[in-house]
Amino acid sequence: MKEKIYRFMIGRNGADQFSRFLSFAALGVIVVNLFVRSAVLSALCLALLIWSYCRVFSRNIPRRRAENERYLALRYRVTGYFSGLTDRWKQRRDFAFFRCPGCKAMLRVPRGKGKIRVTCRKCGNAFERKT
Numbered sequence: 001m002k003e004k005i006y007r008f009m010i011g012r013n014g015a016d017q018f019s020r021f022l023s024f025a026a027l028g029v030i031v032v033n034l035f036v037r038s039a040v041l042s043a044l045c046l047a048l049l050i051w052s053y054c055r056v057f058s059r060n061i062p063r064r065r066a067e068n069e070r071y072l073a074l075r076y077r078v079t080g081y082f083s084g085l086t087d088r089w090k091q092r093r094d095f096a097f098f099r100c101p102g103c104k105a106m107l108r109v110p111r112g113k114g115k116i117r118v119t120c121r122k123c124g125n126a127f128e129r130k131t
């Protein structure tokens, strides 16, 4: 039986992070639907599961891989944003944070120094800010 499954999966995409995310999203929708009981959510859940399984059994591996890459890039941006928020929250007493007007990079300067001239380390843009 294991051998059969193995042979069936040759040349197929298999479970990647994006497929797993889709299954978890479907699971989340099921849990929500226990309370809401909506036909739309049931359809959404089914669609997510079908999408997930189609990706797992897909033979178009380059395309599935590209999708997975896009998903990972997006996930990285979201988790990066939140870990940035918690870091800033921990350091809020000692440092002030703002974005560079030139390149939008997040800059950190010591708090309580009055008006200072900030030079962006990423793009070299200089501007004045009160801290």
Ligand SMILES: [Zn+2]
Binding pocket: 100, 101, 102, 103, 104, 105, 120, 121, 122, 123, 124, 125
């Ligand atoms: Zn900059």
